[in-house]
Amino acid sequence: MPFFTSSAPAPAALDLAPGAPLLSLRDVEKSYPVGGSTHYVLRRISLDVKAGDFLTIMGPSGAGKSTLLAILGLLDHDWRGGFTFAGQPIHALPPKARTSFGRRHVGFVFQQYHLLDDLTVAENLDVPLEYRGVPKSERQALVADALDRFGIVGKKDLFPRQLSGGQQQLVGIARAVIARPALLLADEPTGNLHSGQAREIMGLFQELNRQGTTIVQVTHSEENARAGSRIVTLKDGWMTEGAEG
Numbered sequence: 001m002p003f004f005t006s007s008a009p010a011p012a013a014l015d016l017a018p019g020a021p022l023l024s025l026r027d028v029e030k031s032y033p034v035g036g037s038t039h040y041v042l043r044r045i046s047l048d049v050k051a052g053d054f055l056t057i058m059g060p061s062g063a064g065k066s067t068l069l070a071i072l073g074l075l076d077h078d079w080r081g082g083f084t085f086a087g088q089p090i091h092a093l094p095p096k097a098r099t100s101f102g103r104r105h106v107g108f109v110f111q112q113y114h115l116l117d118d119l120t121v122a123e124n125l126d127v128p129l130e131y132r133g134v135p136k137s138e139r140q141a142l143v144a145d146a147l148d149r150f151g152i153v154g155k156k157d158l159f160p161r162q163l164s165g166g167q168q169q170l171v172g173i174a175r176a177v178i179a180r181p182a183l184l185l186a187d188e189p190t191g192n193l194h195s196g197q198a199r200e201i202m203g204l205f206q207e208l209n210r211q212g213t214t215i216v217q218v219t220h221s222e223e224n225a226r227a228g229s230r231i232v233t234l235k236d237g238w239m240t241e242g243a244e245g
């Protein structure tokens with residue numbers, strides 16, 4: 001049975017044919033001032049992701065994976081270099097425009113969940129639908145559908161602090177996919193789930209990918225990596241393997 005019923009909204013229109021350039025990074029760098037010197041976290045990253053790709057980023061802890069994902073998700077504006085997203089030169093857009101573009105087209109599963117503490121589970125799931133301009137009458141049905149699919153109906157009126165880590169992770173995944181984004185970015189999306197649940201989530205990602213969602217996931221799991229079609233490796237901020245699209 002498909003994960004989503006036909007009532008789900010169509011993927012956000014970017015009008016990109018499969019294989020068209022979606023993300024293109026050119027010599028992207030990020031650094032922090034530490035003491036009197038500069039600590040580089042990303043070094044001259046050039047990466048091409050095409051519409052319909054399912055890319056996995058791997059690499060040791062501290063390599064810069066979450067940092068790179070935050071840039072791709074238009075959540076971090078403090079970097080240098082060139083970044084084109086579906087033909088939009090992101091490096092030339094003001095931060096506000098970047099944020100609204102990201103809200104429309106990107107779903108993000110955060111490594112630390114980042115659910116909104118003062119909203120219930122159901123309200124958290126409603127947020128991306130509201131950003132996408134889905135009418136209220138349709139939003140309720142979509143939230144109910146997602147709660148059901150992720151097996152968290154009984155948790156809908158609870159607040160994030162009342163959930164286990166794994167349950168928060170599931171809500172974070174549901175929130176990222178509920179509005180059918182053109183690009184799904186997932187940072188260790190199954191780190192707190194047991195292996196059966198992890199396989200189900202990878203199955204969901206593959207299904208979304210077949211339906212046209214481009215996916216970039218970060219994982220330490222070889223098994224999760226096998227769900228995707230391509231792997232790039234980061235080490236000490238350098239992309240060491242697989243940057244070619």
Ligand SMILES: Nc1ncnc2c1ncn2[C@@H]1O[C@H](COP(=O)(O)OP(=O)(O)OP(=O)(O)O)[C@@H](O)[C@H]1O
Nearest residue numbers: 032034039041060061062063064065066067068111
């Ligand atoms: N505010 C900051 N100031 C200085 N360095 C920072 C800051 N934030 C992050 N870093 C550094 O950036 C580097 C990359 O961090 P990042 O979170 O991207 O790693 P990661 O590859 O996602 O690791 P993990 O697998 O543990 O999640 C780390 O060395 C970290 O210490």
Ligand SMILES: [Mg+2]
Nearest residue numbers: 065066067111
């Ligand atoms: Mg990380």
